Amino acid sequence: MNIILLKPEEIDGNDSVVLSDQRFNHIKTIHQSVAGDSVRIGKLNGKIGTGTITFIDEHGVTMDVCFDQTPPKKLPLTVILALPRPKMIRRIFRSISELGVSELIVINSYKVEKSFWNSPILEDEKIEEYLIAGLQQAKDTIMPTVSFKRLFKPFVEDELPGIIANTQALIAHPNTGDPCPANLNQSVTLAIGPEGGFTDYEVNKFFEAGFKSIHLGSRILRVENALTALTSRLFSPY
Amino acid sequence: MNIILLKPEEIDGNDSVVLSDQRFNHIKTIHQSVAGDSVRIGKLNGKIGTGTITFIDEHGVTMDVCFDQTPPKKLPLTVILALPRPKMIRRIFRSISELGVSELIVINSYKVEKSFWNSPILEDEKIEEYLIAGLQQAKDTIMPTVSFKRLFKPFVEDELPGIIANTQALIAHPNTGDPCPANLNQSVTLAIGPEGGFTDYEVNKFFEAGFKSIHLGSRILRVENALTALTSRLFSPY
Known part of the structure; x- marks a missing residue:
């Protein structure tokens, strides 16, 4: 998993997202990320960018998201x-x-x-x-x-x-x-x-x-x- | 399985081989071969060729084997x-x-x-x-x-x-x-x-x-x- 893909409907009006599924598990156990860390993300059928972790515990992760790069060409x-x-x-x-x-x-x-x-x-x-x-x-x-x-x-x-x-x-x-x-x-x-x-x-x-x-x-x-x-x-x- | 590979020690002095393992299962259930049919075979680290089925039942298959072609180049x-x-x-x-x-x-x-x-x-x-x-x-x-x-x-x-x-x-x-x-x-x-x-x-x-x-x-x-x-x-x- 080289980026974490987010569906547009998962992103709230403040450009923030909360994950608790296997993507959270990946951030927590593979990346071992903590608050303040950033992870590479992408918006499904949209751009790629960066998620900055604002909160993470054993149940889920909250990130501020920013999408500023185009994905690879098909x-x-x-x-x-x-x-x-x-x-x-x-x-x-x-x-x-x-x-x-x-x-x-x-x-x-x-x-x-x-x-x-x-x-x-x-x-x-x-x-x-x-x-x-x-x-x-x-x-x-x-x-x-x-x-x-x-x-x-x-x-x-x-x-x-x-x-x-x-x-x-x-x-x-x-x-x-x-x-x-x-x-x-x-x-x-x-x-x-x-x-x-x-x-x-x-x-x-x-x-x-x-x-x-x-x-x-x-x-x-x-x-x-x-x-x-x-x-x-x-x-x-x- | 596009050829059946045989180890040299499995082939007897009369150029005959008896199989009862998963290679036999492949011949029996995938090819659904009967006596007289031929299957593509190879000798491990040797040539490829043809096996002619002389006997097959629910327990195993016996083939006469002949190796006459070189395998693909590495x-x-x-x-x-x-x-x-x-x-x-x-x-x-x-x-x-x-x-x-x-x-x-x-x-x-x-x-x-x-x-x-x-x-x-x-x-x-x-x-x-x-x-x-x-x-x-x-x-x-x-x-x-x-x-x-x-x-x-x-x-x-x-x-x-x-x-x-x-x-x-x-x-x-x-x-x-x-x-x-x-x-x-x-x-x-x-x-x-x-x-x-x-x-x-x-x-x-x-x-x-x-x-x-x-x-x-x-x-x-x-x-x-x-x-x-x-x-x-x-x-x-x-």
């Missing part, structure tokens, strides 16, 4: 991701916001087990929690846009052409296409399949929509490593 | 990593072998809690298990070299100069140095700090030894994402 990147297995969701969603992905579209795919769509881990509150964890790691405040598309064919046929307009549309698919390029200077739409990969039918639908395939070499990476590896290559550090 | 990369917190060890060691790192040297650092060194997760058997999991994901067979250095100063002063000879020596340190380069064509020694980073004293010891600092931009990534992001940028897909 990557010009939309990720289209086959729904991962539930136990991977937390890590992957946290990485999405940590890496600075602007938009995530989670889609169905033949190799996605139907039961995954009913996982309680996909509740809005959980997803928000994981995304905020990634933002707090990366000192970012801006939530990525996240949507879910349970029907593959209508998505790729009807929605995908609009999504990829004015972007470089790439599908990560082992053993095909070109090596993943480095340091692109344009917006990218990047499709990543499920464990076991997209089917040939699905890959062809992406090709029909205008995608080109790229690969990361002869090693097959787990989805969460592929996401980080691809993102890190596609854009230079910023 | 990256010319030595990673020097501050000991991660125990709950991250599994994922990070799995990624080390999955990504193709040749050598891992785990070191102490001021911000590494002393208790981490006593974690039961650092037992040889556990470490081997995590490394093998990464190899099986990446269809690799060659175990990376792993060593542990509990004394920072003797390591950086006495051992490091020999380790980095004829390599590009880079230390990942946020907000300093150059952006992480892409697609290098030489061997690299890459140092990655603990959560919270190396101290100034430690960074200076690396500088004295000949390291240059690189960064991944304004976002602070978790160690496991930094490892994947750095590795993916430094070498082109191979």
